[in-house]
Amino acid sequence: MMSKDIKTLLAQKLADNNARHANANQSTYLDVGNELKRLPLDKIKSNPFQPRTVFDETEIANLAESIKEMGLLQPITVRETGLGDYELIAGERRFKAHELLGKTHIDAIVSRASDSEIAILALAENASREDLCDYEIAQALRNIEKHFPNKSRLAEAVGLDRKEMYRYLAYHDLPTSFLDKVATKPKLLSRSAAYDIKQVLNQFKFSEQQTDEVLSRVWELLELGKLEQGRIAEFIQSESLKELKSQIYCPPVAAPDIKPILSGGKPIGKFHHKGKKYVVEINAKDLDEQQRIEIEQFIETLMTKNVSS
Template sequence: MSKSLKALLAQKAEENTQRHREANYRDDFDVGRQHTKLPLDRIDPNPYQPRTSFPEEEIRELAVSISAVGLLQPISVRAVGERYELIAGERRLRAHKLLTRPTIEALVISADEATSATLALAENIEREDLSDFEIGESIKRLEEHFPRRTKLAESLGIQRSDLYRYLSFASLPDSIRKRLAARPKLLSRSAAADIVRVLKEAGNDESISRKLEEAWALLESGKLDQTKLASFLCNSATTTAGTRQRPTHIMKQGAKVGTFSQTPHEFVMKVANNVLTDEQKLKIQQFVLELLA
């Protein structure tokens, strides 16, 4: 992870911890200043939770610790209507549920959605390094709060190039993303960016998608290193490249308006929609139908 990103998030986590230190424990509290006990059934999960995996053994160990010495640090929540939304402390909350305790100590702070998402990311990084995939998923959810990716990169204190690497996870096939959610540390952001680049260069070549599934199975079994995934796919693309012709550009008044392309399975014509009139489109359809007939 970028050192500047970790430093920024660590600072936000420390600011949140400072709120805990300064909070006065009372049942009647001012939002953002004191903490109290809240019923577990009034706390909703954080939609921006960056961590995707919560091993049961770790939750059980934490529950044993809480049972023996108590909760060392309250969870953080924000008020949403008459309920509360978790900001940080998912593992502590799960441990309390495992212990069937009705309430949990919580610090209620004033935070908008962007702050909630950033704090959740900061708290998790402070306790245990998140995987690049989990950070990427969290940053993707943060993106909706920023008009441009440049602003998002600036707010996180990272280069745009590194931001794009984190966001590359979102461009992976859904099947791979689901498997990553279960084992998020399998793939780094750099390896993900390399895979996405190969997939984009291959276009709609289904053989590359099948090859990715094959490569992923090798990765999960430990027979292929993540740094070699992209080259594994590139070799497959090179093997099939000889059967794929380069696209022929369709020109109009010196400008490219479309392409003819051919793969082992398809002949494809693509033309910009505003180039042809409805009458011309109909003529092309009729010509193709007559030609095939």
């Protein structure tokens, strides 16, 4: 959720916009060059800069009931697209409530506004409601970023300092597979938690598979209510330490190359490599003096042949 100061700034932008459009006869958004019209619903398209990703059906139903009883107290705001239809600037809930009521037309202020103005107004209108979450604001900021020369100008336009701006934009540096989960329940991950995740992932340099695994675990615990957002970075750090410990091991010692020496099917010694040596071991008790002499002579003769060849 946005800080109080930021919400206040955006609320003021919305109030200023409303005041500019007010006149003595209409408590609506009229201004020079703007028109109040009754438009067909099927000619109105959604706002491409709408920050809200999830609409509460109960809230829409309650609003529809209110409109049914009292009428539409505040027209929606749209702009012409140049293709014979209109694009919502503000009032998507009111628009959806009219659809729910089966209405065919709605009162609308047709305004002349640039993309950046529409984006800021849409964000300001939604930010005035307590349930707009950080992820939805981040999506809106990403959508309108291209309409500003740099992030500093964008931050200035919406009343954010640079630090807060980068916290919101941190969502979009997280893996797509994780963001797909966040989009289903956007209130589970705050901008601060998103920023912490980005920082700790950059610190530990997980592989793609390790990242997916640890973030899947993070999301599972968040959904179960078993992990506080403020402790996500700590959890990922602990998982990284487990991974490091699993990689610390003694290299396996190669099995020695051993060949038994048999006599009548009974082992009496062995041939084996020992470092750079080839060792012949025979139990002394299994040799008599003559056998010992013959073995020594055989080895001397064998090695003499190797040297001479």
